[in-house]
Structure formats: C-alpha cells, structure tokens
Amino acid sequence: MPTNLPVPHVLQIRASAGAGKTYQLTRQYLRLLKGLGSPTPEALRSLVAITFTNVAAAEMKERIISSLKEMILSTPEGKDLSRATGLSPREAESWLETILRYYGDLQIRTIDSLVFTILKAVAFELGLRPDLEAELREDQLLARAFDRLLLEAGEGEKELERLFRQVLTTFLELENLGGFNPEGKIRFRLLTLFRQEIRKGPADSPWGPSSLKALEEELCRLGQELTEKVREHGGTFKYPAYGWEKMFQDPLRNLKATPFKKDSLAEVIKAPREVIDRLSPLYEAFRQAFDAYLLARAVERLAPYMKLYARLKEELETIRQEEGLIHGGGWLELIKEALSKGWTPHIYCKLGARLRHFLIDEFQDTSRAQWEALEALIVNCLAEGGSLVYVGDTKQAIYVWRGGDSELFQEVPQSLPADAYRLDLPYNWRSCREIVEFNNRIFSLLAEEEMALWVAKGLLYGTKPPRGVDPYASHLAARIKQTFDGAVQQLPPEAPEGGKIRLYQVKEEEAIRGLLEEMLPSSFEKYGQVALLVRSNKQAERLSTWTFEMGLPTVTENALRLAGSPLIQSLTALLRFLEYPLDNVALAGVLLGGLLPETPAEEVLRDFLVSWQRGRGALEEYEGAGTNVSLYGYLKNDRFKKDFSGVADRLEAFLGRVGRVSTYDLIRGIFDELDLWRRFPAETAFARRFLELVLRYEEEEGGDVSGFLDFWRQGGGRERLGFPEGLSAVRIMTIHAAKGLEFPAVFLPFPHWKIRFDPLVRLDDGRLGYATSPYSQKIRASLMAAKISQALEALNLLYVALTRAKRELVVFFLSSPKRQGFDIGKVLWRLIKEAGYFIEET
Ligand SMILES: Nc1ncnc2c1ncn2[C@@H]1O[C@H](COP(=O)(O)OP(=O)(O)OP(=O)(O)O)[C@@H](O)[C@H]1O
The missing domain is CATH 3.40.50.300 (P-loop containing nucleotide triphosphate hydrolases)
Known part of the structure; x- marks a missing residue:
C-alpha cells in the first residue's frame, strides 16, 4: 500500500x-x-x-x-x-x-x-x-400510503375510485390474471414501480398512454389486406395445415403465430417473385404495426398503475409533510x-x-x-x-x-x-493453495471466448439457444470475459499449503441430507468452522430443519436478530414500561427476563394475579384511590415495599430520567446500574450492537423513547449481529450475507440458481413497460439488457460463494430429472469438468 x-x-x-x-x-x-x-x-x-x-x-x-x-x-x-x-x-x-x-x-x-x-x-x-425520520422499510411506508388511498376511495373520492376500477380491469382483462388476492398483486406491482424509480430513475411516462384500440384496428386491417392481396395475385400461404392465412386474418387472437416472426414475405407465402416483391412492403407494414401494437400493449398494461402510482406519490408527500417520514x-x-x-x-x-x-x-x-x-x-x-x-x-x-x-x-x-x-493486490491471503488453485482454474475458464459464449447463451436462452451469432449472447460473453479476466490470484510466499476440494453428484435431495449428516459431525473439530451457503432464505430454512433433526448446533441469520436475544427482549420491555408505566405486559417481561437482580419475579406476578382475581376492590385498595389496576402501582404500594424491596425504587428512578436524558444515556445508565455487562456475559455482542443501534437511531432521528420503540417495532428488531466468531455452531446463511466473510470450511449444497426475470422494463424512450411474450423488438432490447445484468449477477454469486473457504470447499450437484433447464449448476459442472476435477457419484 x-x-x-x-x-x-x-x-x-x-x-x-x-x-x-x-x-x-x-x-x-x-x-x-x-x-x-x-x-x-x-x-x-x-x-x-x-x-x-x-x-x-x-x-x-x-x-x-x-x-x-x-x-x-x-x-x-x-x-x-x-x-x-x-x-x-x-x-x-x-x-x-x-x-x-x-x-x-x-x-x-x-x-x-x-x-x-x-x-x-x-x-x-x-x-x-x-x-x-428515516423510513428504511420502503414496503411499509408504501403500504401505509396505499391504505390511505384505499380509505379515501372507500369514502367516496370519485377520481380515485375510478382509478382503482381501471387498475382492476387491466388486472383482470389485459393481464388475464385472476386469483383471490388481486390487492396483494396490485400492491406488489406498485412497490416494484417505487423501487424502480428509487434505483433507476423516474417512473413517469413522458407520453400519455398510446391509443391501443387504433393500433389494434390498424393491425387487423393490414392483416386482412395482406390476405386479400395475396389471394388476388394468385399466391397461397405456406403450411395450409397450420392455418397461416387465418392467423393474418385475425392477428389479435394469434399473437404468438410463427409467420409473424418471419423476416421476409418469401418465407410466408408461395407466389412468383414479382408478386412477393410487390407485396413485401405490405408485409413489412404489417410487421411494423404488429411491433407497434406489442409495444403499446406493454405500456398500456402499466398505464393505470402509473396513474395510481402518481397518486400514491402524492400520498407519500403528504405523509412526509404530516409526519416527517421520508424514504431512502x-x-x-x-x-x-x-x-x-x-x-x-x-x-x-x-x-x-x-x-x-x-x-x-x-x-x-x-x-x-x-x-x-x-x-x-x-x-x-x-x-x-x-x-x-x-x-x-x-x-x-x-x-x-x-x-x-x-x-x-x-x-x-x-x-x-x-x-x-x-x-493491485495480487495475492490471496485467505485460502489454502488447493482452494486458490481451484478457483483460479475455474474462473479463468470464464475469460475464454468459447466458454464465455456457451455460458452466455445458456443463461440467456436456456437449453435451446438460437443457432449462429446472437448479439445479446455476444455482448454478455464479452462482459463475462471482461469481468473474469484477471481472476487468477497468486499465493503469498508463506501461504498455507493444502486445503481440500470435495465434489459430489447425487440423484436426490435426500442424498445431500445424508452426506451432510455423514460429513458434518466427523470432519471438523469445531462446528463453528463450517458455513453452509445458500441462495435463498427458503433453502436456509430447509437446511436448518435438517441440522436441527441431526442434532447439530446451528446458527442462522435469523437467530442473530437482536429481537431474538432474551436480554434485548427484556430491555425493550423495560423501555415499553418506561414509555407507558401502566403497560403490565411490559413490566411482567422485565421481571421475568431477570433484568432487575433482586426480583423474585414469579412470586411477585403470582401475588399480583391472585389479587387481581380476587377483584379490583382489593387492588384499588393497594393503589389508593387510583382506578388503573397496574402492576407498577401494585409494586409501589407500601404494603409490599419490604417484600420486593428496591424494585419499585429502581423503576421510579429510571422513570424520573425519561425525557431528561437521551435514550442512549438512559440505556447506558441502565446497563451500568443493573450490572448487565457482567450478569449477561453471553449476550455482550447483542448488547453492544443494541447500544449502537440506539445511538445510530438517535443521531439520525433524534427520537425519544417512544420514537425509538416505533423504530424498533417497525423493523429495528430485525437488525442482526455479524456471525460471532468462536461460537461452536454450524452457520447457515445466504451468499449475499456471506459477502466479505470467510470460514474454514464452506459447503455449497444447492448451487442451482437461475437468473430472475423482471417483467418491468424501461424502454428506449424512457417509458416503462410490462413485458410479456411475444415482445416488441424494442422491449426485447431492454429485456435482454436486464437479463444480461442478471446473468452476470448469477455468476458473481457463484464467485462469492466459492471464494469464502479458507481450507475446505464442498459442493453437491443434484442430477435429478426434476432439475430442468439451464442453471448455474450446469455452468459450474462444465467448468469443473474442463478444469480436470473429479466429481464423485454417490
Ligand atoms: N497483507 C496481508 N497480510 C496478511 N494477511 C492479510 C493481508 N491482507 C489480508 N489478509 C487476511 O486475508 C483475509 C482476507 O482479507 P480481506 O477480508 O481484507 O479481503 P477482501 O479483499 O476484502 O476479500 P473479499 O473481497 O473476499 O471480501 C483476512 O483474513 C485478512 O486478515
């Protein structure tokens, strides 16, 4: 450096x-x-x-x-x-x-x-x-704005009601969608629009919706004119058995028809050369009208959503003004x-x-x-x-x-x-020789012309790619080559020797489970050295069910959520109590969580409940003239002060500080006074992260206890720890979460992800469209651009997954017929074979 x-x-x-x-x-x-x-x-x-x-x-x-x-x-x-x-x-x-x-x-x-x-x-x-205030959970903010719109429509706002009706009509008719939950799908589409706008620029159409009806009529007119002229000039349509002529007569019902995709009229009809030359402009006009129709249809599909979305944005602005909430x-x-x-x-x-x-x-x-x-x-x-x-x-x-x-x-x-x-940092300091060499061999193959093109075609088109040169596949291949060019790393002079690569092919998923059961307990001195990396949360859940059944200690991303820590649960219960001292459930949580050192919690609660059952009269007697029957009032009552000495005093002291010191100082004080660092040693990491979260919240939003609790309820509790070192449990996590991390041994049990298809595309003219097959040529270009990015991302995920291991890497391939199509597993399989590695069949 x-x-x-x-x-x-x-x-x-x-x-x-x-x-x-x-x-x-x-x-x-x-x-x-x-x-x-x-x-x-x-x-x-x-x-x-x-x-x-x-x-x-x-x-x-x-x-x-x-x-x-x-x-x-x-x-x-x-x-x-x-x-x-x-x-x-x-x-x-x-x-x-x-x-x-x-x-x-x-x-x-x-x-x-x-x-x-x-x-x-x-x-x-x-x-x-x-x-x-920051609203980091955009789906929640949007859900609120959407609910407000629904309410306004329900209260008789005519324009809005009309908009909802239009969206529903498009949903049911144009998209041929049905199902029990159109609302959920409509919400999801609006959320997609919102995300698209946040990440990739404005969603507003520069032009209004196209006149779909006029384009439909023009297309039908041209189709009929073509069939009439062909007949008039003594020509016939090819493949009479497939009814090509009828398709031109009614193009709207035959959108996927093969003859519409032909490049020239000569491929569509049988007629003398001069007839074909004469009618070719008409065929070309038909094809152009067809493309214009498909394009308009894609934009039209989204048009009502766009209008509703514009209203939704107004609503977001209102929320911003009323509540000061703002999204990322x-x-x-x-x-x-x-x-x-x-x-x-x-x-x-x-x-x-x-x-x-x-x-x-x-x-x-x-x-x-x-x-x-x-x-x-x-x-x-x-x-x-x-x-x-x-x-x-x-x-x-x-x-x-x-x-x-x-x-x-x-x-x-x-x-x-x-x-x-x-x-440049040429060395790999993380992994042993075997692993570095494996990755060098595998990923340098992606920088080779022929391999890059094969991968590109497969990822874009599946198992039946177009023959010959395809501009999209060539473009993707060039990007793959450029990305992986220079992937080869050197080993530092004193790099650890050894390392192990184990590759298995299995016929059923059950066999993966069997192999894991065999390998996990015997192979490693400590479970904490092993990470199982997966593509999706669903796969993580499946794996953790397996490891649970095998009786292996396991830690998943969810287990590291702050809200899952017992100490943090009792602390937030204490905050809830401090926010509203009559919250009996919160105070019960504080007592049962053992936060206050001197509380015989169960005894207090039993006594309180018994008194409650005996009737309010008795409790009101404890509380003096108060009408609220609260656990706190009960604890404060002089009659019990000596039994539960100190509890009420402590709570009172904390209450006295609310609003006078910052939330962060309040919580730090609680930590010191209740000696929480010493009393909860196993939860230190959670506690530190929690304090950091409070501090960050305060810096960003300056909130009081109530504000912090709102933030916590709306997603702060989902904050999680990094995977703790030294914990003797198998880690199960997504590849996304594993980025930047390293583990002695990495298992990749399901390396078979595909690229994701996003039907929302931005057209060349800036408008957004909703892509369904058959695509207009203009949509195709945008769609393929999106697919290209996703294909690269799918490969990058593979790179991240295979480069986390320090000493040992284990990959399973599933060869079941259920696994169809072209996926990353296929790419990896071929790379491994070409690199000369042996895959063991079980
Ligand atoms: N110059 C060095 N000398 C010794 N150890 C090093 C050196 N550089 C990095 N390491 C060690 O190598 C490992 C990988 O380093 P680091 O995580 O910084 O890599 P990175 O480039 O950020 O990796 P990635 O892109 O995969 O996240 C770490 O364990 C780090 O401590």
Missing part, C-alpha cells in the same frame, strides 16, 4: 476475493488517524469510512478498536501495525481514548446513514420538518439537490466538522443515485486537500437488483478533480 501519496488523491483498489481489500482499508483508516495529528472529536468526524451494511460497519469499528489495542500492547501484530500506520503505542492509546469517549463521532457507516444525517442537518433549509430514495434526491446548490460549507458547519477523507468498501455495489448524492461532498473534500480510497471487485457485484452499478468503478476517477492511482 503506497503510504506517501500526495493529497489530494483518489486511490482505486480493485482486487479479487481475499486479496485484503478490507484489510487495507482498515490500515488506511489508521494511517489517516495518524495524519490527523492530535486526537479530537472534530478530527474523528472528518474521517469517513463507508461500508455496505450496518453489520459491516460494526465489524470495521471492532477491527479499528482491536488494532489500536494491539498497538498499545505492542503485540507482534501491534508492532507490525505501528510500522505500517506510523502510530506509536502512545498515539494509539490517545486515539482509542478519544474513540471510546466520542464513539458517536466515529464515522464508520453506510451511505444511507451518512446521507440521512446530512439531510437532517439541512432539513430546515430544504423546507423539511426538523424532526424528519427520496433523501438521496434531496441531498443531491442541496449539494448542487453549493451548500457544502453550510453542511459542514452544521455537522461540526469538515469531511476530509473518504474510504469506501464494496464499491462495486454502490448505486448511481447513492454516488451522485455523495459526489459533491467528495469533490469538496478533494478540493480541500483530502483523499478518497475506494475498494471493490466487480466479480462480486451481487446487488444489481438494488441498483448497484459496477461500471461506476472505472468512471469515478475520471470525474474527480484529483490525481488518480490504482493499487
């Missing part, structure tokens, strides 16, 4: 898996700390590291802290770090103190979180409510607007720091909208002598569906006002 680049500079690190990109980024962070001089919160705030997920941000913070500790203790690793970063043990110590003291100023976060903080800083100037895509646009007005100095002033250096991890998954929101800030920081280091690997771009745009990787240095440098 070059340590003395002159500022300003942009450094691009593009390297394959396990090459040390995140490792270098962490070191660069420490190096920049050194360059900032004496540790202050302002200096800390000027250094921004952007990660792809909150989990990755939490992990990077941990890495920074543990690196500083190593340096303070001058361990061998610490000495190496000191040498590489220039930080002496003393400097490391004072930075660590500053970081721990001003933890909230540590700017290691996701792009969305950074952009939202900035947005809050300029909310007033942008005419937004200052108590603006919305804030990216707003911040872009603010920055384009040259507000950067003002933003810095509000943030209390100038941003000087940016570090960005996993850059290949950044979306254009995200980049555009950040760009002006980065330009500004470069203009003031700062730097940008961004790292990534286009082979690992697996978030195209969320707008990730790996082409930005090359564009960025050209658009920025600073000298650009590039660093």
Whole structure:
C-alpha cells in the first residue's frame, strides 16, 4: 500500500476475493488517524469510512478498536501495525481514548446513514420538518400510503375510485390474471414501480398512454389486406395445415403465430417473385404495426398503475409533510439537490466538522443515485486537500437488483478533480493453495471466448439457444470475459499449503441430507468452522430443519436478530414500561427476563394475579384511590415495599430520567446500574450492537423513547449481529450475507440458481413497460439488457460463494430429472469438468 501519496488523491483498489481489500482499508483508516495529528472529536468526524451494511460497519469499528489495542500492547501484530500506520503505542492509546469517549463521532457507516444525517442537518433549509425520520422499510411506508388511498376511495373520492376500477380491469382483462388476492398483486406491482424509480430513475411516462384500440384496428386491417392481396395475385400461404392465412386474418387472437416472426414475405407465402416483391412492403407494414401494437400493449398494461402510482406519490408527500417520514430514495434526491446548490460549507458547519477523507468498501455495489448524492461532498473534500480510497471487485457485484452499478468503478476517477492511482493486490491471503488453485482454474475458464459464449447463451436462452451469432449472447460473453479476466490470484510466499476440494453428484435431495449428516459431525473439530451457503432464505430454512433433526448446533441469520436475544427482549420491555408505566405486559417481561437482580419475579406476578382475581376492590385498595389496576402501582404500594424491596425504587428512578436524558444515556445508565455487562456475559455482542443501534437511531432521528420503540417495532428488531466468531455452531446463511466473510470450511449444497426475470422494463424512450411474450423488438432490447445484468449477477454469486473457504470447499450437484433447464449448476459442472476435477457419484 503506497503510504506517501500526495493529497489530494483518489486511490482505486480493485482486487479479487481475499486479496485484503478490507484489510487495507482498515490500515488506511489508521494511517489517516495518524495524519490527523492530535486526537479530537472534530478530527474523528472528518474521517469517513463507508461500508455496505450496518453489520459491516460494526465489524470495521471492532477491527479499528482491536488494532489500536494491539498497538498499545505492542503485540507482534501491534508492532507490525505501528510500522505500517506510523502510530506509536502512545498515539494509539490517545486515539482509542478519544474513540471510546466520542464513539458517536466515529464515522464508520453506510451511505444511507451518512446521507440521512446530512439531510437532517439541512432539513430546515430544504423546507423539511426538523424532526424528519428515516423510513428504511420502503414496503411499509408504501403500504401505509396505499391504505390511505384505499380509505379515501372507500369514502367516496370519485377520481380515485375510478382509478382503482381501471387498475382492476387491466388486472383482470389485459393481464388475464385472476386469483383471490388481486390487492396483494396490485400492491406488489406498485412497490416494484417505487423501487424502480428509487434505483433507476423516474417512473413517469413522458407520453400519455398510446391509443391501443387504433393500433389494434390498424393491425387487423393490414392483416386482412395482406390476405386479400395475396389471394388476388394468385399466391397461397405456406403450411395450409397450420392455418397461416387465418392467423393474418385475425392477428389479435394469434399473437404468438410463427409467420409473424418471419423476416421476409418469401418465407410466408408461395407466389412468383414479382408478386412477393410487390407485396413485401405490405408485409413489412404489417410487421411494423404488429411491433407497434406489442409495444403499446406493454405500456398500456402499466398505464393505470402509473396513474395510481402518481397518486400514491402524492400520498407519500403528504405523509412526509404530516409526519416527517421520508424514504431512502427520496433523501438521496434531496441531498443531491442541496449539494448542487453549493451548500457544502453550510453542511459542514452544521455537522461540526469538515469531511476530509473518504474510504469506501464494496464499491462495486454502490448505486448511481447513492454516488451522485455523495459526489459533491467528495469533490469538496478533494478540493480541500483530502483523499478518497475506494475498494471493490466487480466479480462480486451481487446487488444489481438494488441498483448497484459496477461500471461506476472505472468512471469515478475520471470525474474527480484529483490525481488518480490504482493499487493491485495480487495475492490471496485467505485460502489454502488447493482452494486458490481451484478457483483460479475455474474462473479463468470464464475469460475464454468459447466458454464465455456457451455460458452466455445458456443463461440467456436456456437449453435451446438460437443457432449462429446472437448479439445479446455476444455482448454478455464479452462482459463475462471482461469481468473474469484477471481472476487468477497468486499465493503469498508463506501461504498455507493444502486445503481440500470435495465434489459430489447425487440423484436426490435426500442424498445431500445424508452426506451432510455423514460429513458434518466427523470432519471438523469445531462446528463453528463450517458455513453452509445458500441462495435463498427458503433453502436456509430447509437446511436448518435438517441440522436441527441431526442434532447439530446451528446458527442462522435469523437467530442473530437482536429481537431474538432474551436480554434485548427484556430491555425493550423495560423501555415499553418506561414509555407507558401502566403497560403490565411490559413490566411482567422485565421481571421475568431477570433484568432487575433482586426480583423474585414469579412470586411477585403470582401475588399480583391472585389479587387481581380476587377483584379490583382489593387492588384499588393497594393503589389508593387510583382506578388503573397496574402492576407498577401494585409494586409501589407500601404494603409490599419490604417484600420486593428496591424494585419499585429502581423503576421510579429510571422513570424520573425519561425525557431528561437521551435514550442512549438512559440505556447506558441502565446497563451500568443493573450490572448487565457482567450478569449477561453471553449476550455482550447483542448488547453492544443494541447500544449502537440506539445511538445510530438517535443521531439520525433524534427520537425519544417512544420514537425509538416505533423504530424498533417497525423493523429495528430485525437488525442482526455479524456471525460471532468462536461460537461452536454450524452457520447457515445466504451468499449475499456471506459477502466479505470467510470460514474454514464452506459447503455449497444447492448451487442451482437461475437468473430472475423482471417483467418491468424501461424502454428506449424512457417509458416503462410490462413485458410479456411475444415482445416488441424494442422491449426485447431492454429485456435482454436486464437479463444480461442478471446473468452476470448469477455468476458473481457463484464467485462469492466459492471464494469464502479458507481450507475446505464442498459442493453437491443434484442430477435429478426434476432439475430442468439451464442453471448455474450446469455452468459450474462444465467448468469443473474442463478444469480436470473429479466429481464423485454417490
Ligand atoms: N497483507 C496481508 N497480510 C496478511 N494477511 C492479510 C493481508 N491482507 C489480508 N489478509 C487476511 O486475508 C483475509 C482476507 O482479507 P480481506 O477480508 O481484507 O479481503 P477482501 O479483499 O476484502 O476479500 P473479499 O473481497 O473476499 O471480501 C483476512 O483474513 C485478512 O486478515
């Protein structure tokens, strides 16, 4: 890593898996700390590291802290770090103190979180409510807006009622869809439109809906004219047994007819040359009308949805004004607007720091909208002598569906006002020799012309690709070659030897289960060394049922959700109680969770319930004249104070702090006073992450206890931990979640994913259309462009999956006839065979 680049500079690190990109980024962070001089919160705030997920941000913070500790203790690793970063043990110590003291100023976060903080800083100037809140769960926000529309329609808003009716008609007639739940499908389509707009630009049509009726009539007229003229000139349609002539007479009922796809009239009719020449323009006119009709139909299909969607957006705007809620895509646009007005100095002033250096991890998954929101800030920081280091690997771009745009990787240095440098990291530091060589052989094959073309054709067209040259397949093949060119990695001089690749072919899924049962318990000293990687959550569920039945300790992504931790459950129960002290269920949760050290919880509750059963009279007596029968009132009652000494006092003390201190300080106080760190050692990781979440929430949304609880209920509880090290349980997770991680042994039990088809396409003229076969040529181009991106993503997923293993990699192939069509398993199979590996049949 070059340590003395002159500022300003942009450094691009593009390297394959396990090459040390995140490792270098962490070191660069420490190096920049050194360059900032004496540790202050302002200096800390000027250094921004952007990660792809909150989990990755939490992990990077941990890495920074543990690196500083190593340096303070001058361990061998610490000495190496000191040498590489220039930080002496003393400097490391004072930075660590500053970081721990001003933890909230540590700017290691996701792009969305950074952009939202900035947005809050300029909310007033942008005419937004200052108590603006982020709604990260766009489906929920949209569901609310949709419900409000339904309500308005139900209350007699005529225009809206008409719109809903139109959508339903399109749904039932044009799309031939039925079923019991049109509402669910309509909601889903609106959500797709919303996502499309957030990630890929405006959804509004530049033109109104086309006149489908007129196009239908024109098509039928041309079809009939053609049949009449053919007959008039003594010609006949080919293949009378298939009724080609009839198809031209009634094209609307024969949209998929073969003769409509022929390139020339000579392929459709039998007639002398001069007749064919004479009628060819008519056939061409028919074909054009046919294409225009198909195009209009696709746009028309979406038109009522677009109108409803326009209303939905108005509703979203109302929610924003009424409640200050704003969705992710919305804030990216707003911040872009603010920055384009040259507000950067003002933003810095509000943030209390100038941003000087940016570090960005996993850059290949950044979306254009995200980049555009950040760009002006980065330009500004470069203009003031700062730097940008961004790292990534286009082979690992697996978030195209969320707008990730790996082409930005090359564009960025050209658009920025600073000298650009590039660093190669040629070694793979992660895996043993066998694994590195396996991946080298497999993935370098994808950079070969013939193989790339075979893969491209298969992924785009399945088992029956068109013969000869196909422009889409050639384009995809070129991109595959370009992506995997340079995939070969070197082994560092002292790389660990060995490693194992095990490849099996099985006939039924049951056999995969059998092999797992055989291999998992016997092969590894510790279960914690094994990760089973899958494509979908459903597969993860299936596998965890199996491992559960086998009696193997297992940890899945869901098990790491914060809401699943007993400590966090009791803590949120305590917050619910503090928000509303009459919430008996919440207080019961606090007592039963053992949060308060001195509570004989069951005894208290039994007593309370017995009293309750005896009748309100008795309880009201405890509570004095109060009418609310609350557990809290019961605990506070003097009669019981001595039995349950301290409980009510503690609760009262906490209650006294609500609203006077921040939610974060309130919870930290609870941790200290109840000695939770010591009393719940197994839950430390959950507790730390929870505190971080509270802090992040507070920074971004400034909310009180109620606000935090709303956020928690609406999805905060789904936040999860990174997979903890040292836990002796088999990890089951999706390949998406495994990105950036590594494990001693990796199993890929179901490598058979296909590319996903998205019927929503953007046409050349900017309009959106809904693609169903047969496609207009214009739709075909957009559709194939989308398919090409998805095909690349499917291959990239394979690359991510196969590069997570340090020592052992196990892959199962299912050869059951149930597995039909062309999938990634087929690609992998051929790559493995050509690379000369043996697949064992069982
Ligand atoms: N220069 C190095 N010396 C020793 N170990 C290294 C070095 N670089 C990286 N490593 C180790 O190699 C492993 C992979 O590093 P890291 O996760 O940073 O790679 P990466 O390029 O970000 O990988 P991926 O793209 O697959 O997420 C880690 O265990 C890291 O500690």
